[in-house]
Amino acid sequence: MSSEVLWPFIPSPNPTSIAGAQGAYLHMSDGRKVLDAAGGAIVTNIGHGRKDVAAAMAAAAENCTYAVPPWLTPEREALLQELTEHWLPDHLPCVHLSSGGSESNEAAIKIATQFQAAMGRPEKQIVLARSLSYHGTTIQMAGVSGHQSRKRGLESLINEVPRIDTPYPLRCPLGPHHPDATEYYLKNLEDTIESIGAENIAALIAEPLNGSSAGAITPPEGYWPRAQEILRRHEILLIMDEVMTGFGRTGERFGSELYGLEPDLLVAGKGMAGGYAAISGTYGRKEIADVIGNAGFNIMFHTFGALPLSCAASTKVLQILREEDMLSRVKTMGSQLFDALNEKLGQHPNVAEIRGEGLLLGIELVKDRETLEKFDEDERVTERVVGKAMEEGVFFYPGGTGVARDIICIGAPFIIGEAEVDLMVNALDKALAQL
Numbered sequence: 001m002s003s004e005v006l007w008p009f010i011p012s013p014n015p016t017s018i019a020g021a022q023g024a025y026l027h028m029s030d031g032r033k034v035l036d037a038a039g040g041a042i043v044t045n046i047g048h049g050r051k052d053v054a055a056a057m058a059a060a061a062e063n064c065t066y067a068v069p070p071w072l073t074p075e076r077e078a079l080l081q082e083l084t085e086h087w088l089p090d091h092l093p094c095v096h097l098s099s100g101g102s103e104s105n106e107a108a109i110k111i112a113t114q115f116q117a118a119m120g121r122p123e124k125q126i127v128l129a130r131s132l133s134y135h136g137t138t139i140q141m142a143g144v145s146g147h148q149s150r151k152r153g154l155e156s157l158i159n160e161v162p163r164i165d166t167p168y169p170l171r172c173p174l175g176p177h178h179p180d181a182t183e184y185y186l187k188n189l190e191d192t193i194e195s196i197g198a199e200n201i202a203a204l205i206a207e208p209l210n211g212s213s214a215g216a217i218t219p220p221e222g223y224w225p226r227a228q229e230i231l232r233r234h235e236i237l238l239i240m241d242e243v244m245t246g247f248g249r250t251g252e253r254f255g256s257e258l259y260g261l262e263p264d265l266l267v268a269g270k271g272m273a274g275g276y277a278a279i280s281g282t283y284g285r286k287e288i289a290d291v292i293g294n295a296g297f298n299i300m301f302h303t304f305g306a307l308p309l310s311c312a313a314s315t316k317v318l319q320i321l322r323e324e325d326m327l328s329r330v331k332t333m334g335s336q337l338f339d340a341l342n343e344k345l346g347q348h349p350n351v352a353e354i355r356g357e358g359l360l361l362g363i364e365l366v367k368d369r370e371t372l373e374k375f376d377e378d379e380r381v382t383e384r385v386v387g388k389a390m391e392e393g394v395f396f397y398p399g400g401t402g403v404a405r406d407i408i409c410i411g412a413p414f415i416i417g418e419a420e421v422d423l424m425v426n427a428l429d430k431a432l433a434q435l
């Protein structure tokens, strides 16, 4: 590559280059094979290099290069049929497509605000978010995200939003995994709503379980259904950000189904096309669309939302997930991996917790597992562990928000087998030895 070009924008001290990727493996430019236990950025759900997906994309590119997003094309119709027949919860038939999670979350926030205005509640404008969270990288979504390290230097630009505590059973202020954790976090939600005034709040945006922001933290028993009741009572919409958890990553179609939730708006991207194309969706209740439509409000599209080629890629990926019964595989391999990690590393002096659902797992590392004292940020523990594991032939995803640390995330493709489970456990074991 020309020495004039700098890539990425701020060059990395450890430049990484891959020649290609197949199945669950990255083929490094230096000839090594590395297991992609992160699925890229927790995206490549069906694995790399499927020729049937590439063929579907090529056919779409030949058939219809581009059409404005609101029009139907055969590729869009096929995707809408796949989504409504097999994936979307029955109460969410309305679909708006964008190119990535940040755009789709912004669309959800706009839709929620327009809905409240159209309902004659224009003062309901505040979007509540959670203390540890990630919803995207546009200026608006960076403000909504509870992700400190991704906002540094942007403070003057960003509008922060009010936050509730992300339920974090391990670090519940009442004590680790305290039996009253659910009550504690529900009270925090009620108190926050009361202090802001429900009449000012349009929606809560939240991940059903955290993605990489805080490493697959799952809520305490019974939290979500009761939180949803509280929101409904106050006419606050629930936006579930399933950009990372959607389309099978947890073993269910959507993470919200793990908790019996019925979000008003659901956002899902990443695995929607398994990395083959840039596509992401905002899905909503019919009443919401009717109310906004009747008020004469417009939901503007992005030029590349619903690109026919992306729709074709997504349709094929979603069909593969179904026809090859990959969600069952997520459950089986996820629990095998969880058990194997626990067996080998569950008692490691620097492992505070191994958690998650399906093939979205997080391993929280601490200086002292008794007190849960964290390593200093300057020690860059996550970075060092991920770097060492890479040398051992496995790419894990670095998690955490700066405040929440040090967290190693696993978001492996759904096609992994026992050999890959062994590889991950052994690589992580070796990488932790340096601590």
Ligand SMILES: Cc1ncc(COP(=O)(O)O)c(C=O)c1O
Residues within 6 Å of the ligand: 041, 099, 100, 101, 102, 103, 105, 134, 135, 136, 137, 207, 211, 212, 241, 242, 243, 244, 269, 270
């Ligand atoms: C939960 C969640 N929401 C939103 C996003 C942002 O999506 P994108 O990077 O496609 O804009 C991400 C990306 O990691 C995510 O994990």
